[in-house]
Amino acid sequence: MDSSSDAVGACASDIATTAVMDVVPPVVQLLAGNSVTGATVLACLNAADTRGLRRLHPAVAEVVAAVPWADMGTPVVDVVRWRAALPAAVGVRVGHLSERPDELAAAAAALAGVIHLDLRERVSEAVLVLLPPALRVLKVRALNYLRPVFGASVARLTALVSLDCDNWEVQMDSLPPSLRDLRLTFCRIPSTADFRHLSALRVLSCTATELSSAIVSSFPPSLEELFVGGTHLPAGVSLAHLPLLRVLRARFYEGITAVTVASLPPCLLELVLPGLRAAPSFAHLHALQKLDIRDSDCGDALLASLPPTLVTLDVSLSKKLTPAAVLPHLPVLTTLSVSCTEIGDALVASLPAGLTTLGIVDCRRVTHGATLDHLPALRELRNVGTDLSPTAIAACRGRGCVAPADGVLRGYAGNVSCLAVLPDGRLVSGDRGGALQVWDVRRLGKACVVWGVGSEAWVLAVGSGSSRPAGKRGGGLQCATVGRGCCRLRGRVGGAHSQGNCTGHVA
Amino acid sequence: MLPDGRLASGSLDGTIRLWSLQRDVDSRLAVSSVQVTELGHQLGGVAALVAFPDGRLASGDGLCVRLWAPPPPALPEL
Numbered sequence: 001m002d003s004s005s006d007a008v009g010a011c012a013s014d015i016a017t018t019a020v021m022d023v024v025p026p027v028v029q030l031l032a033g034n035s036v037t038g039a040t041v042l043a044c045l046n047a048a049d050t051r052g053l054r055r056l057h058p059a060v061a062e063v064v065a066a067v068p069w070a071d072m073g074t075p076v077v078d079v080v081r082w083r084a085a086l087p088a089a090v091g092v093r094v095g096h097l098s099e100r101p102d103e104l105a106a107a108a109a110a111l112a113g114v115i116h117l118d119l120r121e122r123v124s125e126a127v128l129v130l131l132p133p134a135l136r137v138l139k140v141r142a143l144n145y146l147r148p149v150f151g152a153s154v155a156r157l158t159a160l161v162s163l164d165c166d167n168w169e170v171q172m173d174s175l176p177p178s179l180r181d182l183r184l185t186f187c188r189i190p191s192t193a194d195f196r197h198l199s200a201l202r203v204l205s206c207t208a209t210e211l212s213s214a215i216v217s218s219f220p221p222s223l224e225e226l227f228v229g230g231t232h233l234p235a236g237v238s239l240a241h242l243p244l245l246r247v248l249r250a251r252f253y254e255g256i257t258a259v260t261v262a263s264l265p266p267c268l269l270e271l272v273l274p275g276l277r278a279a280p281s282f283a284h285l286h287a288l289q290k291l292d293i294r295d296s297d298c299g300d301a302l303l304a305s306l307p308p309t310l311v312t313l314d315v316s317l318s319k320k321l322t323p324a325a326v327l328p329h330l331p332v333l334t335t336l337s338v339s340c341t342e343i344g345d346a347l348v349a350s351l352p353a354g355l356t357t358l359g360i361v362d363c364r365r366v367t368h369g370a371t372l373d374h375l376p377a378l379r380e381l382r383n384v385g386t387d388l389s390p391t392a393i394a395a396c397r398g399r400g401c402v403a404p405a406d407g408v409l410r411g412y413a414g415n416v417s418c419l420a421v422l423p424d425g426r427l428v429s430g431d432r433g434g435a436l437q438v439w440d441v442r443r444l445g446k447a448c449v450v451w452g453v454g455s456e457a458w459v460l461a462v463g464s465g466s467s468r469p470a471g472k473r474g475g476g477l478q479c480a481t482v483g484r485g486c487c488r489l490r491g492r493v494g495g496a497h498s499q500g501n502c503t504g505h506v507a
Numbered sequence: 508m509l510p511d512g513r514l515a516s517g518s519l520d521g522t523i524r525l526w527s528l529q530r531d532v533d534s535r536l537a538v539s540s541v542q543v544t545e546l547g548h549q550l551g552g553v554a555a556l557v558a559f560p561d562g563r564l565a566s567g568d569g570l571c572v573r574l575w576a577p578p579p580p581a582l583p584e585l
Contacts, residue, residue, distance in 0.1 A: 384573050402578045406563060409572040416567030419557040427557070427565055429572055441565070441574055 025057070032059035039067075047071035050086060070116050083110035091116030091137075097123055104130060115159070120166070128153040135160055142167040147188050150174075161200075173197065184209055194218045206231045213237060238263040246270065282306055294318065294337070300325040308332075316340055316359065323365045326350040338363060339382065345370040353377065361385050361405075372396050384408065409439050420460035430460050510562050511580060517553025517566055525577055 024033070031038045031053070045053070047069050054061040068090045075095025076082045082092065092114055097107055108130035111117065119127065119140040125148040131138070135157050142148050151171035154160070162181040170184060172193040179198050183205040195201065195218045204219065205227040213234045219226070225247040226239075233255040239245060240263040248264065249272040250256050256273055261280035264271070269289050271282070276296035282288060283305050290312040299320035306313070310330050315321065316339040323344030327333075333352050337359035344365035351358065356377050360366055362385035371392050372378060381396055384405030393403050414433025421427055427439040508514055514526040555567035564575040 384575075385571075404575045404577055406574040406576040408574070409565075410570070412570045412572075415554060415569050416572055417554050419555040419565050419567055419572065421557055421559055421565075425559060425561075427559075427572070429555075429565075429567065439572070441559070441563075 024059075028057045028060055032057065032063045038063050042067055046074050047076070047082070047086065047089070047092075048074045054085065072116065072118050075121065079107045079110040090114060091118075093118035093120070094123075095121050097121075097127060099124060099126070108132075125149065125153075131157060133157060133159075137162040139164040140166070140168075150187075183207075189215065191215070195220055198222075203227075205229075217241065236260060240265075243267075248272070251275070304328050306330065311335070313337070316361075327352070334377075337382075348372070349374075351375055356380065358382070360388075381405075407441070409441070411437070418460045420462045422462055428460055428462065436460075509558050509564075509577065510560065513577075513580060515556060515558060515564055515577075517556040519552035521552055521568075523553060523556065523564070523566055523575065525580075527580055 031041055050064050053064050066088050068088050069086050070091025072091055072093045075093050077096045111132050114132050115134050116137040117135055122141045122143045124143045133156055136159050147169045150165055150168035151174040155174045158176050160176050160178055163179055164183040165187050166185045169188040177197050177199055180200050181203040185207045187209050189209055191212055193215050198220050201220050201222055203225040204223055208230040210232040216237050223242045224244050227249045229251040235255045236257045236259040243265050245265050245268055247270040251274055257278045258280035266284055266286045268285050269287055272292040274294045276293050279297050279302050285307055288307050288309055291310055292314040294314045295317040297320055298315050298318040300322055303325050306328055308329055310333050312335040314337045316337045318341055321341040321343050323342055325343050325347050327350040330352050334354055335357040339359045339361035342365050343363055345367055348366055348370045354377050355375050357380040359382040361382050366386040368387050368389045370388055378401045381401050381403040385408055396403050412431045414431040416429050416431050418430040427441050429437050514528055517523050553566050557565050566573050
């Protein structure tokens, strides 16, 4: 065969290929004709999307059936049909399970092979005996608030590594030692519970439950992260037996004392203790990177003793901080919140150069004299409610920092309830004290005040050409005329018997 | 609504957020959940919120009014 016949042959082959390509839509080729693109595209979809895919083309249905789906976001209402459609699926969030024995047995058969199971839609105790034995991850919420027993029936789940229990009475000795992550929410834990056999446990979360000293002392030394929230712990409990602990979060729990903090291992990275009513020392925590002790008894001395490894610090709402408070040497600190405290210019001056996020909301002791020029890396400044000078804020913005706060207007007898903007840019506010106030926001100054007849202003509307704000006060519509330098009440327009709660445009 | 088309919201939890809006296939405005800017956080709930023609915002917070200069909208990622 000469070269010209080769060319003809190649051309014929191209035509044949083109004909095939015309028959098979490109999307089918993408999903079912190439294992790489098909897998990549399918990985972006969820189980709900597969319904349309399976109808697209038999080849696509075949590919879809072979995918080990583990979509934990889409609730499945019929697990038997789900299994028939996705025979290779390994994970499922069950949206409904029938309590009828025959249907429950069929559902259990359909769940065979599942290793990741979400039963958060509430199930009864009867379901536990039907769980697939190869299960590795289980999230399960009890059907009612009687807290059924989560016990012997789960001991056979020897591959379980993650368990999220909600509203059960959990028998600890029944839990398999393979567990690495255990989350207990609104669970009852018997006073004799012992965690010691969970020797692989790394993460433990206990929310809204009770833990005695004996139970805490049985926590395995493998624990790396401990979360307690709304949980009763004995005061001054020691955690010294947890040498690998990296994270401790105990939200608004009064039982954490200086003794507890002193017992923490030096390798701790993150400590979240909002509402801490103690003044412990953190100096021994040589690796601490994140400390959240907002709304705590933290004072100037404690602040000055913080470890130099801190990257994130939150001491907002801590009433014992004073204008004399300063930060110690915190060379890697990037995020700090001291909002709603009495700190002043001294602390601002002590901020480290690497700071990127600063919260000083309502720190009224920060004055016009404070400067942020020593913070070249600052990218986010939350300073509403401070007296920082416009020059300092403008300089920050000039360096690329986002500083949304632009001033505060004070001088109200009642809570501000409604706002409107006049055509000339002035601001009108109404408050529960019964006043309409007009502000020149450019100079943060009050232009005038219109006092009403003693009841609350709920809504405001402004006439487009007449600069007349109208305030609804305790059942009547009132109009005021706002001039350049004065404003006065013009009188009542509407009825006076019902509370108004709507607004509109005054023509 | 801000002059640049973003929607400002104030919440009982004290947050003020800016929402970037985009038109869906039917040309209706839809909220894009991916571009949300949290301007700040107040101690009390936001009782009133109003936008100035120049894009600034004022919010009612207890016994004061707070003024805000929102940052420009972020450029879309390519």
